[in-house]
Amino acid sequence: MQASQINDRELISELLTFGFDKDTIAALPLLPLAEIAWASGEVTAQERMVATCCIVDSELIGNPAAVATFQSWLHQRPDNDLKRLWWLYTNQCAERMRLGLRIAIGKRLKTQATQIAEASGGCFGIGRICEAEQLVLDQISQLYRLN
Numbered sequence: 001m002q003a004s005q006i007n008d009r010e011l012i013s014e015l016l017t018f019g020f021d022k023d024t025i026a027a028l029p030l031l032p033l034a035e036i037a038w039a040s041g042e043v044t045a046q047e048r049m050v051a052t053c054c055i056v057d058s059e060l061i062g063n064p065a066a067v068a069t070f071q072s073w074l075h076q077r078p079d080n081d082l083k084r085l086w087w088l089y090t091n092q093c094a095e096r097m098r099l100g101l102r103i104a105i106g107k108r109l110k111t112q113a114t115q116i117a118e119a120s121g122g123c124f125g126i127g128r129i130c131e132a133e134q135l136v137l138d139q140i141s142q143l144y145r146l147n
Helices: 009-017 024-038 045-054 064-075 080-095 099-119 131-143
Strands: none
Touching (some): 009 080, 024 045, 024 064, 024 080, 024 099, 024 131, 045 064, 045 099, 080 099, 080 131, 099 131
């Protein structure tokens, strides 16, 4: 899994166990976008549309395997083990980045996640951002050191 630039053999083993390869690994940093779409318990048509549009503003364009992986998360909710793997992988990648780049990527991801959260008016169409969606936004802020 050279494309990931991760040296942690245990993490690489977990990534391979989850079915990631040099192409599909590009989808993993975008997992929070799927998570925020699922926060209300289902992905609405509006959330799916906004999340799919985020592919255009990401590094997934031109990578059909990564696009398919991301879209699969919009059809079947990712489990907690995948969320944990996202955290470990993204944290290792982010640790290697300059702080300015890390913050810029984090801000872009948080903006995209906020757009998805607002696409259907929060949870159950009530309010703008519900507690479950805010939790995902807070995780993005924490990981990318946006606070």
